[in-house]
């Protein structure tokens with residue numbers, strides 16, 4: 214059974230399990246794409262949205278959901294990281310979504326190895342590209358154990374823009390297995406800023422599993438603060454938290 218928790222401050226949708234959570238999030242994204250075929254989506258990587266992408270692929274392949282007019286901007290990319298590396302988020306998005314649907318315009322921040330000045334220039338261009346298409350209609354977010362959204366780690370200001378950032382120790386530890394060891398995980402990344410994220414017209418923050426329960430509760434109940442980047446999402450007028458029961462356990 215799906216239920217809506219009205220407290221503590223903003224409604225939270227709680228699904229019985231991960232599969233039902235992904236159904237709900239994918240249904241909201243699909244509804245937007247049907248309603249607005251030229252929609253601009255902000256997308257996330259990580260294990261949490263994988264089931265959502267599977268459902269969007271099925272909706273495209275089996276039910277004709279049309280992504281050909283949709284533009285997508287991803288939140289972040291490791292730095293330094295070539296787009297064609299199997300560790301890149303560019304590769305992740307290609308494998309898990311874009312090689313399986315017809316979407317002509319999708320962008321991931323560029324983590325190509327180069328000078329900080331060149332990275333800063335490409336960050337400005339990423340922001341300009343988002344503005345040029347009229348801004349993001351719907352931003353999908355996960356939450357890291359550090360409380361990050363995108364790679365905005367604790368200490369990121371709420372008005373931050375796309376930029377080079379340093380990764381939190383917990384974030385690097387969580388990525389270590391997929392890189393074959395902590396020392397292989399990049400120390401930096403390029404991330405959309407919190408200010409960029411908060412300009413999206415709608416935000417879906419999703420979390421699954423008991424490992425996220427405490428950080429999600431802290432983000433959704435305390436004061437918004439730089440020490441917990443996800444807490445800024447609550448201040449957004451059209452943000453919704455989507456959890457499975459394991460991730461929601463700290464609210465009860």
Ligand code: PGA
Nearest residue numbers: 259260261262355356357
């Ligand atoms: P995860 O990552 O989905 O792999 O838990 C979430 C995040 O770091 O934002």
